Amino acid sequence: MSVIIDESCITCDACLQNCPVNAIVDDSNNPTGEKRYYVQPEKCVECVDLFDNPQCAAICPSIGCITWDMPFTKEFDAHFLNEEMYKLSTKDGVAKSPAFKEKKFRSDISMSKRGVKQEVQVAPSEKEIG
Ligand code: SF4
Ligand code: SF4
Numbered sequence: 001m002s003v004i005i006d007e008s009c010i011t012c013d014a015c016l017q018n019c020p021v022n023a024i025v026d027d028s029n030n031p032t033g034e035k036r037y038y039v040q041p042e043k044c045v046e047c048v049d050l051f052d053n054p055q056c057a058a059i060c061p062s063i064g065c066i067t068w069d070m071p072f073t074k075e076f077d078a079h080f081l082n083e084e085m086y087k088l089s090t091k092d093g094v095a096k097s098p099a100f101k102e103k104k105f106r107s108d109i110s111m112s113k114r115g116v117k118q119e120v121q122v123a124p125s126e127k128e129i130g
Contacts, residue, residue, distance in 0.1 A: 002044035009036035015056035031087035057120035071105035
């Protein structure tokens with residue numbers, strides 16, 4: 001990842017429709033069994049090279065629902081393999097963890113903002129003017 005959808009998801013479907021790489025699945029297809037939409041970290045590219053910001057968070061009506069996670073890079077392979085909040089898809093029985101294939105991430109988002117429930121959406125007062 002990427003980004004994470006938390007329990008405040010109201011299953012409105014907006015993010016799924018807005019993701020340019022089809023990285024999001026709905027609550028009925030959430031591989032973790034949680035009743036919320038789910039970002040597949042092995043597919044999410046943080047909208048790098050496609051949009052100025054993550055399009056899922058840009059459209060999500062539940063403010064704060066989508067937060068930054070660690071980059072999907074080999075450095076965080078164990079994180080994505082072992083944390084219960086993910087269930088990676090597999091190929092030939094091998095989990096598609098970062099060691100299998102890394103994904104793009106926003107290098108301008110510092111590590112201190114990742115994995116600590118930092119909102120992807122920026123409140124209007126925090127947005128840069130102009
Ligand atoms: S950040 Fe972009 S690529 Fe990742 S799930 Fe959201 S819309 Fe999809
Ligand atoms: S847009 Fe937000 S509230 Fe709607 S399904 Fe996606 S994460 Fe859930």
